[in-house]
Amino acid sequence: MIDRNFKLLTVVTEAALENELTEALDRLGASGYTIVNARGRGSRGVRDAGWSTSSNIRVEVICDALMAEKIADYLQEHYYRDYAMVLFISDVGIMRPEKF
Amino acid sequence: MIDRNFKLLTVVTEAALENELTEALDRLGASGYTIVNARGRGSRGVRDAGWSTSSNIRVEVICDALMAEKIADYLQEHYYRDYAMVLFISDVGIMRPEKF
Amino acid sequence: MIDRNFKLLTVVTEAALENELTEALDRLGASGYTIVNARGRGSRGVRDAGWSTSSNIRVEVICDALMAEKIADYLQEHYYRDYAMVLFISDVGIMRPEKF
Amino acid sequence: MSIDPVILFFLLGLIAGLARSDLRLPPAIYELLSILLLLAIGLKGGMELSQQQMSSVLPQMVAVLAMGFILPLFVYPVLLYIGRLGRPDAASIAGHYGSVSVGTYAVAVAFLASAGIAFEPHLALFLVLLEVPAIVVGILLARGIHSGTRWGKLLHEIFFGKSIVLLVGGLLIGWAIGPEGIKPLEPLFIDSFKGVLALFLLEMGLIAASQAREILQRGIFLVAFGVIAPIPLAICGALLGWSLDLSVGGTALLATLAGSCSYIAAPAAMRIAVPEANPALSLTASLGVTFPFNIFVGIPIYLEIAKRLHGA
Amino acid sequence: MSIDPVILFFLLGLIAGLARSDLRLPPAIYELLSILLLLAIGLKGGMELSQQQMSSVLPQMVAVLAMGFILPLFVYPVLLYIGRLGRPDAASIAGHYGSVSVGTYAVAVAFLASAGIAFEPHLALFLVLLEVPAIVVGILLARGIHSGTRWGKLLHEIFFGKSIVLLVGGLLIGWAIGPEGIKPLEPLFIDSFKGVLALFLLEMGLIAASQAREILQRGIFLVAFGVIAPIPLAICGALLGWSLDLSVGGTALLATLAGSCSYIAAPAAMRIAVPEANPALSLTASLGVTFPFNIFVGIPIYLEIAKRLHGA
């Protein structure tokens, strides 16, 4: 009942990107996404504030391997150079695969 | 020291279900759970509000494969039809396996 | 383009530990971390409050296997006995491996 | 008849929302505002009640309670047969419209205050009484009596839902401490009331705007229902108020309560008790159509009705 | 002796919590309320201090500080030998009870105000002075002097913990700007004080209720301790106040401070410095038992004690 051929793509990036990012995910054809507010530290220093210009969001997308790559490439191309951003992908099993 | 035979089951669903869900997890015998507030988009549209009726929670349960299946089945049976809900399972390694 | 040899280490623990924990991660040499506020239940009961003394944080670190073990050992040694803490590790693929 | 300032804040929120502004009130602030509103309404009502004889109010309370059980029964068949909605949706929406909206009540109170029209203190009590019955009837309509509904748990959740707890708690505290005791609490709860209401309405406008796409999708029936239904409901309320010998202000407020519909207690209860009902339908009608209709158009009409009934 | 209105809000929170209502104050709001309380207490105290000669206050400050170091030493052996708690738990709880509770102090201030009893402005200063020493002693009791405790880091965290920063900051600002300068700040900080305190106590009631299960599990000793311990501690405070020639109100407040116990600064410090101590024990006693005991029963008793001492 559980389909193991899916990917969970997680992006941690600047809160200021939320609108752009969700629009891009829609355009690229992701079936959905989940977002939580986050804080953290990385190569661009500590990002930890009420202050939306220096806080993070953590975005998750469940999708197949193809879509995961497509999204990863898009983000790499458009945001990696100029924005605080980290991206990782893992294997997940899901129910109702027709949904994604 | 790290036991690799465990599962991380993650559920994203309506905030209104929090009480019911945690009671169900207790009943089914999960050793614990972790919850964060979330927002997102899926087949039931955008869920992004202060408003508890249209915001999400993201629930994680660490457990063995059997329990993961049990929980997944229970949620499938009781909530999948009527509620915004997404569920995915991944393999994790844990310390102190006796705890779970 | 995606390097599969990385680990995602996730720790759920008491919010009161945030400062100590991030200092320890810096010292141990982690390249970064991401934190979100969380609540939950475990062997030390329900932790669910405004109240920082009984709420949780969920900390994620992306790193290689060696560092993951180092961090896990450190946490085990220093915090496992006295604090509410759960730790799990999973395999992730990342972009820009030179970053971590 | 000039527009009350607070309503302009609803408009501001609505426009900002429709224009896709990034203006947003944090959830925690929305919570704070509704807590302040509920406590303020309770405290004020309770404090004034403490100077009244309760014996005369009791029969009125029974009548109002009865109305709470009956109103959803008027609404249900309309939705089922004219709206051609499924049973769960019709029942859920009936429950919403039979119940009441605290925000609408607060705007009506502000409206009466601006117009210098007095009303009986126990209207706050009626607000509490009307919140629950319609929800219960809505659930019954959806599930029948012999269903597997866990009524104990459900009723507990409705009765100890935060809006009831704060309203009743405020009423009791206000009643216990009276006009003297309430003085030191006034700066936060009473004097700031309109400012708090203004911010609350700003957020309501933003939320209503977020329903816009749903409204377009749901088609004409839901909009028509959201605009038309409040009127006959409010007339029921006005007639009851008039026959209970309420003042013009009291009658207008009871009409407003009857014509308003729940968007806090009812959605939460229905989501758990009638999961098959689509929450987007009821919320869109309630928040997206009826709430704005009531605060802009409805309340002045209900006051007019109350005046006519009293031959004023 | 009538109950202060604000206490009814604690009751409301307690009942709502015990009845498992979904009423909850968002963490951010709880933070806001405590920031407002701490700043208000500081500002008011500082403003009044600015009109006093400090030279007379200095010896009193030393005496109060000394009391802060001594009180936990009374508590510790009781917990260790009668309560049969382990050394870390006994030490941690001793630290909690030697330190003070801002919420309890605020309720006592409101109580005195209702009763029309004046008190010295430097009581707010004593509040600050009493917060830290007992925590340090508690840590010493648990770890000894020669332990690996990183004192520098720890003391820094205690002294620059938010409650100390806001209290001291408020005191200094109030003292710098005086009665004239504070006027424009009064609507938010002073006039709203009781309303803010009411909401704060509502949340405290909810939190206390969440301790209920713990209380039942922890057994009779913890409850007995939480109810009995404040009395002798408060008597120490009252005696000191009386011997320092404080007024009746000042004596009652110093007694309240001595009888109150910390639930913000101490738990945070102990969790880091004495991790072996079970935080549920100290929090349950402090928040679940002693805090409600003090605001309902303790404060009137302490005032009575102060009156007797002054032969009034």
Added chain:
Amino acid sequence: MSIDPVILFFLLGLIAGLARSDLRLPPAIYELLSILLLLAIGLKGGMELSQQQMSSVLPQMVAVLAMGFILPLFVYPVLLYIGRLGRPDAASIAGHYGSVSVGTYAVAVAFLASAGIAFEPHLALFLVLLEVPAIVVGILLARGIHSGTRWGKLLHEIFFGKSIVLLVGGLLIGWAIGPEGIKPLEPLFIDSFKGVLALFLLEMGLIAASQAREILQRGIFLVAFGVIAPIPLAICGALLGWSLDLSVGGTALLATLAGSCSYIAAPAAMRIAVPEANPALSLTASLGVTFPFNIFVGIPIYLEIAKRLHGA
């Protein structure tokens, strides 16, 4: 010339932050405070505008708007050639400094009020007018006209950003309801203004402190720029105000606006429109250096300049 009480709260936040206290205002509270400030400024300005003839104000508005487009053009070459910053950074910072800071404006208003100096109500209008143009010019400087910038989307985001929406919304509401209509809103929006501003500045102090490390790293140029740039900018503002026949207070406020720099609207817009610009640079200069400089040193200087210009 005594320091305004609210500034002491900035100092408190700054010290607490530098001392690495755990004091923090939750994000939701920061949002609430800025919403209250923006609405209060808008409401007050609009209400006073409603009693003025607008015809005389229109030419002034055009002149102020023009200044908004010109100011960043003065700043840009300095950053590019003297500061040797890259084009994106120079352009972004120019946009920040050409735009305005609501917090600085609020402190200046409080400062004038304490000094008993009146000013024209339409200064609130100028605040709105000055917010956007410099941001647009900054983006143009960075990207050129023919770039791929999606101007439609960008302008939408700037114009419907929350600070513009709340300021303009407040202005319109205040203007519509006038002095009578605003009365019931005063306890929350007007009377609490200084208290809200105090808390806001507390948080600004904490944020400024968090920039400390950046400031040290960025070296002397950024600090020098942050301290020196406001003066000539403010002089431009003062000259314009004087030539527009504004009062002393109005001239001082326009000078303050010109000398202040944005830390809400500009950073958000620049982050999206000029992603190559390093946000740490502009935020450090704006929040870490210029904001404190202005509230402590700048504002009194600008008032002095205004007085001299008016020969007072």
